[in-house]
Amino acid sequence: MTEQKENIINSSVKMLTISEDEAAQRIDNYLLAKLKGVPKSLIYRIIRKGEVRVNKGRIKPEYKLQTGDMVRIPPVRTTEKDSAPVSKNLNKVADLEHNILFEDEHLIILNKPSGIAVHGGSGLNFGVIEALRALRPEARFLELVHRLDRDTSGILLIAKKRSALRNLHEQLRLKTVQKDYLALVRGQWQSHVKVVKAPLLKNELAGGERIVRVSEQGKPSETRFSIEERYSNATLVKASPITGRTHQIRVHTQYAGHPIALDNKYGDKDFDTQIQTFGLNRLFLHAFSIRFEHPKTGEALRFNAPLDEKIKAVLKKLRESK
Secondary structure (H helix, E strand, C coil): CCCEEEEEEECCCEEEECCCCCCCCEHHHHHHHHCCCCCHHHHHHHHHCCCCEECCECCCCCCECCCCCEEEECCEEEEEECCCHHHHHHHHHHHHHHCEEEECCCEEEEEECCCCCCCCECCECCCHHHHHHHHCCCCCCCEECCCCCCCCEEEEEEECCHHHHHHHHHHHHCCCCEEEEEEEEECCCCCCCCEEECCEEEEECCCCCEEEEECCCCECCEEEEEEEEECCCEEEEEEEECCCCCCHHHHHHHHCCCCECCCCCCCCHHHHHHHHCCCCCCCCEEEEEEEEECCCCCCEEEEECCCCHHHHHHHHHHHHCC
16 A cells, blocks of 8 residues: 655745746746646645735736746645655656757757656656656756657657747747658558648547547647558558647548557557557557757757657568568
8 A cells, every 4th residue: 555645845935036937927837837746726725815925915826927026835735645656667767868859958859659648647647747857857947848649659849948938839829830740541541632621629538538529619620641651551641730639630530531550549440450460559650750940049940750660660561561
């Protein structure tokens, strides 16, 4: 049985001055980052009761911090498990170090392996962001710029400064970031299908599982496609999402009649069985390329994330079977 202990996150009143890099974020998000392990409900309670103050005054959770603000944080106690999730996944944490494609003082570019979530939650207590925080304990700020599904591999951006996060989010909002994925799909993708525009509606089931479907009530969604290589019963396609909806590429390929290999939500079991004979044991969706501007220098950057050796072996066998 796992022992629990009372963990004193903050044993006395703290007065913190907001730096330029910390400004422009909401006070609730600031506290969630500062008081890791404290439940959201407690964060909102201490704000509502006026125990958190900015420049000696009460504030609402949506208050946006400004450079030079003085923030009062009261003593906070919570209960946490003794055994930290990261300590149980030391091998995965160490492996992530080898998957870093680029790092400077502003960002980390990671080639995320399939099978690891980008963050804990929804029944998971360990993810990429927790692992990176363990690898970089000296980093004052580490946050995901965007997300990848747990079973999707490939390029993931992590900001090391809030200013970098704001800049990259603005690039994503303006759609100046180019992201390209490789997907192995069922059958022969038709050459004339270069764009799929189908609105997507996200539904959350009782257990927290998310299912997305094409619906007129959904949000506008667009993915561009091109053929990379054909096989006897499958096609390797490049997918470039213009919008960034949950499960977008997976649902758009299914909608086009070509579900992705080993997709446990939107796939085809007969096709999956065929592809498994070639040694595939994971979703074949890989974020292989990204282009964006460096958040500090403005330099145009492009990074490619190589496929892992198991995926390369599957493609080799598919070529040989043609």
